[in-house]
Amino acid sequence: MSLIKARIVAIRYEARDVLSYVLAPLTPAQPLPAYAPGAHIDVHLTGALMRTYSLSNGRGDAGLYRLTVQKDPKSRGGSIYMHDSLRAGQEVEISTPRNNFELCEDAPLSVFIAGGIGVTPFIPMMARLSSLGRRWRLHYCVRTRERAAFIEEIEQLTAAGHGEAVFNFDEEPGGSMLDLNAVIASLPEGAHVYCCGPTGMLHAYQKAAERLPSECVHFEYFSSDVKAAAEGGFTVVLQKTGSEVFVKSGETILQAIRSAGVFVDSSCEEGICGACETKVISGTPDHRDMILSDRERTESKSMMICCSGCKSDRLVLDL
Numbered sequence: 001m002s003l004i005k006a007r008i009v010a011i012r013y014e015a016r017d018v019l020s021y022v023l024a025p026l027t028p029a030q031p032l033p034a035y036a037p038g039a040h041i042d043v044h045l046t047g048a049l050m051r052t053y054s055l056s057n058g059r060g061d062a063g064l065y066r067l068t069v070q071k072d073p074k075s076r077g078g079s080i081y082m083h084d085s086l087r088a089g090q091e092v093e094i095s096t097p098r099n100n101f102e103l104c105e106d107a108p109l110s111v112f113i114a115g116g117i118g119v120t121p122f123i124p125m126m127a128r129l130s131s132l133g134r135r136w137r138l139h140y141c142v143r144t145r146e147r148a149a150f151i152e153e154i155e156q157l158t159a160a161g162h163g164e165a166v167f168n169f170d171e172e173p174g175g176s177m178l179d180l181n182a183v184i185a186s187l188p189e190g191a192h193v194y195c196c197g198p199t200g201m202l203h204a205y206q207k208a209a210e211r212l213p214s215e216c217v218h219f220e221y222f223s224s225d226v227k228a229a230a231e232g233g234f235t236v237v238l239q240k241t242g243s244e245v246f247v248k249s250g251e252t253i254l255q256a257i258r259s260a261g262v263f264v265d266s267s268c269e270e271g272i273c274g275a276c277e278t279k280v281i282s283g284t285p286d287h288r289d290m291i292l293s294d295r296e297r298t299e300s301k302s303m304m305i306c307c308s309g310c311k312s313d314r315l316v317l318d319l
Contacts, residue, residue, distance in 0.1 A: 021068075109192075285309070
């Protein structure tokens with residue numbers, strides 16, 4: 001995987017325990033790659049520590065990348081390192097943008113449901129829809145107002161006249177939890193709905209949205225709560241070379257392929273970023289990722305080999 005060197009040109013306070021990091025190219029002659037709303041990048045922090053963050057660019061961030069990170073004491077170290085160690089002026093290595101959370105720009109209405117820091121991918125989406133004159137609505141769920149990033153920026157976007165925002169501060173006096181079932185039930189025909197937030201919210205959202213056409217339901221996870229498939233006991237055939245790799249008990253497909261000396265792009269190794277998505281030629285995958293829709297899993301045209309396994313004796317991959 002080729003990496004890009006960028007410089008942190010600003011660090012901004014957004015809300016309690018939430019900072020934005022603005023990245024610029026090292027030289028103007030080598031601009032950062034273009035991206036579409038919903039994209040994310042990997043940030044290589046130190047040693048083996050790498051984390052994936054959504055691009056949260058607003059209207060004033062052209063040519064830059066903005067990452068917005070909430071400091072989480074229960075994290076695996078990425079957000080703590082970002083908050084405690086990174087400073088303006090430092091260089092960081094990043095990946096090119098990837099997008100598993102694409103925006104449908106021609107929907108009659110786009111509804112965004114954000115839980116806390118899950119609002120980050122929606123900022124560029126709302127800015128894009130506003131520029132196109134398309135209708136959108138944001139439901140922003142945060143425990144308290146002081147923890148809500150981008151309130152002023154969101155209000156500026158709504159002032160353009162194409163969108164509206166509903167804030168749910170459930171731990172403030174008179175606050176309440178968002179009724180996901182009611183939000184989904186009120187959607188007009190053809191509306192697209194998006195959700196990003198804590199795992200519990202995403203599970204409830206997917207259940208509430210079961211009645212909707214799958215192409216209208218979009219979601220993105222922060223982390224996986226599904227155990228990677230490491231049962232082994234099957235053979236992976238690499239179509240391009242014809243070589244075969246036996247996946248032993250206790251290892252994933254990705255680990256087995258790497259042990260055989262074959263390099264495959266990967267990043268999160270939890271099934272949430274999509275870096276290792278691989279085309280399936282034949283065989284029956286055991287999907288354990290948090291990206292593919294039910295329809296995509298049924299079709300099994302691709303799989304995330306970092307966490308998914310195989311239900312058949314042989315699995316032929318486009319590698």
